[in-house]
Amino acid sequence: MNLRYKSTRGTGEPVTASQAVLKGLAEDGGLYVPTEIPKLPVSLDVLKDMSYQETAFVIMKEFLTDYTEEELKDCIAKAYDSRFDTEVIAPLAKVEDAYYLELFHGPTIAFKDMALSILPHLMTVAARKNQVKNKIVILTATSGDTGKAALAGFADVEGTRIIVFYPKGGVSEIQRLQMVTQKGDNTSVVAIHGNFDQAQSGVKALFEDKELAAELEQSGWQFSSANSINIGRLVPQIVYYVYAYGKLLQNEEITEGEEINVTVPTGNFGNILAAFYAKQMGLPIAKLICASNENKVLYDFFQSGVYDKNRDFVLTASPSMDILISSNLERLIYRISGEDARKDSDLMGELRTKGTYAITGEMKANLSDFAAGYATGEQAGETIRSIYGNTGYVMDTHTAVAASVYRDYRRDSGDTRKTVIVSTASPYKFARSVLTAIDPAYGGLEEEALIEKLHEVSGTEIPRAVKDVLHAEILHKRECPPDGMKETVKEILGVK
Numbered sequence: 499m500n501l502r503y504k505s506t507r508g509t510g511e512p513v514t515a516s517q518a519v520l521k522g523l524a525e526d527g528g529l530y531v532p533t534e535i536p537k538l539p540v541s542l543d544v545l546k547d548m549s550y551q552e553t554a555f556v557i558m559k560e561f562l563t564d565y566t567e568e569e570l571k572d573c574i575a576k577a578y579d580s581r582f583d584t585e586v587i588a589p590l591a592k593v594e595d596a597y598y599l600e601l602f603h604g605p606t607i608a609f610k611d612m613a614l615s616i617l618p619h620l621m622t623v624a625a626r627k628n629q630v631k632n633k634i635v636i637l638t639a640t641s642g643d644t645g646k647a648a649l650a651g652f653a654d655v656e657g658t659r660i661i662v663f664y665p666k667g668g669v670s671e672i673q674r675l676q677m678v679t680q681k682g683d684n685t686s687v688v689a690i691h692g693n694f695d696q697a698q699s700g701v702k703a704l705f706e707d708k709e710l711a712a713e714l715e716q717s718g719w720q721f722s723s724a725n726s727i728n729i730g731r732l733v734p735q736i737v738y739y740v741y742a743y744g745k746l747l748q749n750e751e752i753t754e755g756e757e758i759n760v761t762v763p764t765g766n767f768g769n770i771l772a773a774f775y776a777k778q779m780g781l782p783i784a785k786l787i788c789a790s791n792e793n794k795v796l797y798d799f800f801q802s803g804v805y806d807k808n809r810d811f812v813l814t815a816s817p818s819m820d821i822l823i824s825s826n827l828e829r830l831i832y833r834i835s836g837e838d839a840r841k842d843s844d845l846m847g848e849l850r851t852k853g854t855y856a857i858t859g860e861m862k863a864n865l866s867d868f869a870a871g872y873a874t875g876e877q878a879g880e881t882i883r884s885i886y887g888n889t890g891y892v893m894d895t896h897t898a899v900a901a902s903v904y905r906d907y908r909r910d911s912g913d914t915r916k917t918v919i920v921s922t923a924s925p926y927k928f929a930r931s932v933l934t935a936i937d938p939a940y941g942g943l944e945e946e947a948l949i950e951k952l953h954e955v956s957g958t959e960i961p962r963a964v965k966d967v968l969h970a971e972i973l974h975k976r977e978c979p980p981d982g983m984k985e986t987v988k989e990i991l992g993v994k
């Protein structure tokens with residue numbers, strides 16, 4: 499079978515998987531979706547004995563049908579290797595009545611590694627397949643996590659160059675250190691004298707700059723994007739849901755075919771959308787529980803059928819979920835409209851112009867696979883403290899939002915199906931918030947002492963990623979004003 503990808507906004511011919519990976523966004527501004535969702539290619543019984551890499555192969559080959567088996571296996575082997583601190587890649591921890599799927603054992607200790615460690619390899623293969631002679635330049639604006647995961651993923655990948663812009667003073671100290679100490683001859687990190695929005699709009703303007711594109715082409719470069727709407731990020735995220743189900747089966751926590759629920763701490767709606775696709779493939783998932791923090795635009799959407807970003811933006815202790823426009827939701831909107839590209843474009847147009855849209859009653863009826871909840875910072879902190887108190891297990895602030903929403907859901911719905919809670923970051927990445935939730939007295943500690951204390955409290959190893967950055971050499975010192983980004987990119991690439 500040769501699966502193709504079409505735009506949610508419907509104009510233009512469907513493209514191959516490798517073309518969708520290279521392009522990222524469709525030309526009409528829509529997101530690429532597969533023309534159909536493939537079924538699970540192996541039985542659950544076979545699945546349960548597979549390694550992470552084997553699971554990745556059988557799932558990804560159903561979606562990326564123009565990649566050869568060798569190409570895919572090679573990408574998988576390069577991505578999920580000893581840069582992860584556990585051979586199982588995505589361990590499941592049973593804590594109280596739930597299973598925490600820990601997606602933070604990769605090089606940057608957050609779940610973005612699950613996809614960003616393989617995307618660069620999928621992209622270089624895609625470039626080769628489509629006779630792209632240029633080298634690929636990845637441009638990213640980051641508020642913290644994505645930049646580092648993309649740097650780690652693309653570092654020293656042949657045929658690529660990565661440039662990351664972050665707002666000077668706008669990221670945490672650990673996040674800054676993680677980026678400015680990044681090794682790799684093809685990596686650049688630039689602090690801009692502005693905020694994240696300015697970095698983001700600056701990058702967007704560079705992508706749309708036709709004159710710049712022509713100049714780059716002359717020197718053998720072309721831009722590509724690593725952001726979370728790329729199907730090269732979405733597809734690898736389906737894998738861990740299938741893998742988790744297999745492990746529950748293998749450990750005899752569930753019986754074959756038993757339906758489970760999943761709870762996902764959500765921002766841009768990529769992670770939970772991957773779970774939805776896993777369900778469409780036939781994985782026995784009952785409810786997809788979408789957990790938000792105080793920026794609860796998704797919770798309100800699932801309650802009312804109205805998406806409304808016109809509200810105050812709240813800075814929370816779970817910053818990677820501080821989002822008011824969840825880009826990947828467009829793929830769900832398209833689906834529940836009965837794949838009506840016209841309807842999708844209309845609603846996204848309203849979002850752009852008015853900041854809000856309402857779905858029809860019929861569309862809302864198609865959302866029955868989902869449940870939604872939100873947790874305040876207070877509630878998430880209380881969850882960290884009480885689960886630690888009861889079990890000794892320490893979770894990060896994003897995972898705590900999901901754990902808190904899960905507790906409420908279970909209590910209010912009476913639905914007691916076994917539940918996988920997706921754990922998206924290591925507590926070491928948010929040591930200060932995590933420790934002060936356990937005991938406010940820890941708030942006075944310095945960064946390094948906090949890490950030591952967390953080690954003591956949790957009884958878990960300090961991740962390499964944290965140890966390394968505290969004493970590593972600063973390699974990136976470049977800065978620029980927001981209106982100097984174009985010049986900076988040209989200078990880095992040696993384009994005159």
Ligand SMILES: *Cc1c(COP(=O)(O)O)cnc(C)c1O
Binds near residue numbers: 765769818819896
């Ligand atoms: C990105 C991120 C999320 C949100 O994931 P989405 O796919 O954007 O919904 C949650 N937690 C952490 C730690 C993240 O880095």
